[in-house]
Amino acid sequence: MDTQLYDTVIVGGGPAGLNGALYLGRSRRRVLLIDSGDARNMAAGVMHNVLTNDGATIADFRARSRAELAAYDVTFRDDEVTSAGCDGGRVVVTTKESGTFHARTLLYAAGVRSVLPAVPGLADLWGRAVFECPYCHAWEMRARSFAVYGGNVPSECLAATLTVWSEDITYLSDRRVLPRDERDRLVAAGVPVVADGISAFKPHSEGVEVIFEDGRSAAFGALFLHLDIEPRVDPLRPWLQAPDLESVQTDERGRTSLPRLYVAGDLGRNMQQAAMAAASGGLAGMAINADLIREDRPGSLPEPPPPRPAR
Ligand SMILES: Cc1cc2nc3c(=O)[nH]c(=O)nc-3n(C[C@H](O)[C@H](O)[C@H](O)COP(=O)(O)OP(=O)(O)OC[C@H]3O[C@@H](n4cnc5c(N)ncnc54)[C@H](O)[C@@H]3O)c2cc1C
Known part of the structure; x- marks a missing residue:
């Protein structure tokens, strides 16, 4: 003792x-x-x-x-x-x-x-191809295509910040209806929105694959999101x-x-x-x-x- x-x-x-x-x-x-x-x-x-x-x-x-x-x-x-x-x-x-x-x-x-949103596959990619902090991880991922997951909380400022590291950024709103100011900021940043529902994330040779509810998929070099x-x-x-x-x-x-x-x-x-x-x-x-x-x-x-x- x-x-x-x-x-x-x-x-x-x-x-x-x-x-x-x-x-x-x-x-x-x-x-x-x-x-x-x-x-x-x-x-x-x-x-x-x-x-x-x-x-x-x-x-x-x-x-x-x-x-x-x-x-x-x-x-x-x-x-x-x-x-x-x-x-x-x-x-x-x-x-x-x-x-x-x-x-x-x-x-x-x-x-x-x-605390990650409860979308299947996200936790397995956390820290490898899914990140929160641009300052911690975007340099290593620079010049790749990025997705920003804005399905749980407004993340348009994160998307705008990431334009420093990539010119190819897609905002995934996962069916969430975006308020006017969020949409306006994304337009100003030059970031397109994909509003389709998402069913899962998977590992991909490029980084991360997004599986949409209708069965289509898209690959990105990295995915960024805000977390609780x-x-x-x-x-x-x-x-x-x-x-x-x-x-x-x-x-x-x-x-x-x-x-x-x-x-x-x-x-x-x-x-x-x-x-x-x-x-x-x-x-x-x-x-x-x-x-x-x-x-x-x-x-x-x-x-x-x-x-x-x-x-
Ligand atoms: C994926 C990821 C990557 C990041 N990368 C960077 C980066 O590159 N650069 C950067 O500046 N920041 C980065 N951060 C942020 C950084 O990790 C934190 O700001 C930093 O670790 C906070 O330090 P801390 O000492 O407060 O807590 P932590 O580093 O989390 O340390 C807390 C410690 O307390 C211990 N602990 C908790 N509960 C108990 C208990 N009951 N009994 C005993 N021990 C306990 C834990 O085991 C842990 O070791 C990153 C964050 C994440 C999520």
Whole structure:
């Protein structure tokens, strides 16, 4: 049984959690980082737009980050956190395999899940020929033909953005009736609309094949779409005492309106990109360090302004 009192337990070993660990480790804090190894971008295999790591595999980025953190008092557990709460001024974190841990603060950086529309075949192509973020993937797919799936949410701005990378873009509205402004923007972008219902997506030597309800099909180099996201906050539910994390107020450094709870990464206020997630983890690390100094040396630092409503 681990009876140590950590300064911070970090839930999540993606860019946000790892960078939070780096700031806290370098602040001479005792840190436990728990990660279930199931990153949001794992389907893509590699990451882009992170200087010195453009094109690095996610596994390699994580392994090298952990190796760097070995210089500091940072302990890793490959495990899943099942609950996290606060009891008598102490954070209590319970995991599936390795038991319970105690800490003065919790940095929650568990990320979000992308939720794909329920069209058969889409999930199998996710991260290989089906993508959400042009900045992450369009360069590798440039000059191919693109489809933009606009059947679930308006995606005309995504289609217009993609014109930088391809001149051959088709908007698939999957029977959804497009409002006037959406149609006008697609016309302005020079993107034609195919309104036929879609029954499935399949792998194709070019990238992705769209199977329409009437049996016809069309091949594209890649398909882009907007997705819903699901915050991975289940372990926090009892502590939040609110329907979701968005109801908890945060400041720019990831402090929440709940004492001892901090958030960073895709779950926080930043854009959902690896470098921004890492930056927010660093900011949260600084906030935690400052708040622990406040606790240990009352009056030594001015109080931060109270968190305001998130997003
Ligand atoms: C397909 C795809 C490709 C992408 N490509 C890029 C790209 O090229 N460049 C870019 O900048 N951004 C990219 N992104 C966005 C990027 O993945 C995220 O912005 C970034 O990973 C967010 O970092 P994070 O640390 O907040 O969360 P994540 O990287 O998702 O890490 C969260 C970690 O928390 C762990 N976790 C969750 N719940 C628990 C729990 N209960 N207990 C323990 N651990 C838990 C997970 O296992 C995971 O390892 C991509 C996203 C997707 C979906």
